Amino acid sequence: MKYHVLIILLFIAFGCNTRQSESDKEGMPVLNGKYLGQKEPGLTPEIFAPNIVSTGMAEINACFSPDYTEFLFSVIMPGNNFVIMSMKYNGQExxxxxxxxxxxxxxxxxxxITADGKWLYFVxxxxxxxxxxxKTDWDIWRMKxxxxxxxxxxxxxxDINSDQDDIYPSLTKEGTLxxxxxxxxxxxxxxxxxxxNGSGFKPCVKLNDTINKYWEGDIYISPDEDYMIFRTYGRxxxxxMYITFNSDGEWSIPQNMGEEINKTGGEFCPMVDPDGKYFFFTSSHIIANTDTGEKLxxxxxxxxxxxxxKHPGMGRTDIYWVSASVINNLRSKIVK
Structure with a gap:
């Protein structure tokens, strides 16, 4: 009797999970390929995966696993709570x-996610x-x-976490945080x-005032530690977002990434995908025109x-992407 009840409960649970999965995918196209099947951008930033990842909600962050089988992003909930979302690729969709x-x-x-795929860091x-x-402040965590x-x-x-906000972890391929x-x-x-230090980290060091002169946050460090992109205020x-290049251990004077990237001045969450082809970031740039010409x-x-x-580009945060050639173009202007 208990066995039959268990089987019935399993069927009910399976049915509920199936309906939930079907509900989650309702209206969503079949997505395959490395970048969720999206048309890849050029030198003009475009909204990433509109109405799939970037919606009418407030999305931030963009993180692919090195093998492109998982994509992570975050959603800002009402009340300024944050949640991390996951999409997974099974080789077909x-x-x-x-x-x-x-x-x-x-x-x-x-x-x-680290370059070797062994660790996932988050705050x-x-x-x-x-x-x-x-806690009332942010701390950095990781999972193996x-x-x-x-x-x-x-x-x-x-050595890493303090009694204040510690945010936006980014690591080089050598493991420097x-x-x-x-x-x-x-x-x-x-x-x-x-x-x-092998199992963890040595005590942290503050970068000098070539970088830390104003308000600095949301850092993306390149795998080879040869450039860094970060968010800043007050300059x-x-x-x-600004970019700086590392030459023989010295960081160049940070440069504004330009109006094509910094359309509002509030852009943040820089990230380059594991293959180094595309630069992702977050912006609340308004692209929709709501003026109908009619009396309101x-x-x-x-x-x-x-x-x-119901739609992205309406003034809440969305995820954008652009060819990483913009980074090389800035490098050629800054590094002499």
Whole structure:
């Protein structure tokens, strides 16, 4: 009797999961290929995977695994809570976005998978100890790849995490960790790096004032540590994302990446895909034209607001991508 009840329950559970999966993929085209089957951009930034990844919600971050079988991004929820989403590729098609297995309970963001695919780093406000309450500041965590599955989240120690926000981890192929931290006090953030010691990291070091002169955050460090892109505020040459190049251990003066990238001055979350072909970032640039030429009524305004949550390019954050040639073009102008 118990056996038959168990079988019935399994069928019910399977049916529910199948319907949920079908519901998640409803209206979603079959996506295959390295970049979710998207038409690849040129030198003009374009919204990435519109109405699939970039929707009317607020999406940030863009992270592919080195073998292009997983794509991670984050969604900003009402109340400024964050959740990491996952899409997986089985060799034939990509799955619909789902909340990543390690996310959804606490505020999580900024996923980064190392070049060898062995570690997934992210930031979270989850409690360090299960007996504690969720934290009010961000800490950096990581998970090891165990036979193709991500293991248990591991909190980085006090050589990395502080009592202030520590965010946006990015690693070189040699294992050097770059991140942004508010440990300097006030509302400021600066860029730090920490060399690998084999099992973890040596104490972190703050970059000098060639880089850390204003507010700096959201760092992408190249695998070879030869260039770095970061978000900054307060510079006389404008806000947004800047790039700097490393020559013999010295970083060049950071340069604004230009109006094609920094359309609003609030662009952030830089990332280059594992093959180095495309530069991804987040922007709230408005591309939709809502002016119909008709006299507005309350109902029309209400409908416009409701419809704006159904499409990207309406002023909430979306993920953009552009050919990484923009980086080489800037290199040729900056590095002499």
């Amino acid at each position: 990509w799955s619909a976005p789902e909340v990543a297995g390690f996310s959804g309970e606490y505020s999580d963001a900024d996923p980064f 979270s406000k989850r409690p360090v100890d299960s007996q504690q309450k969720p 790849n165990i036979n193709g599955q991500w293991g248990e989240p591991e909190h980085l120690d006090s 770059y991140f942004s931290s508010g440990r300097g006090g006030g509302n400021n953030r600066d860029i730090y790096y920490a060399r690998s 006389p040459t404008g806000n947004g 009524t309350y109902q029309k305004i209400k409908n416009e607001f409701i419809n704006s949550y």
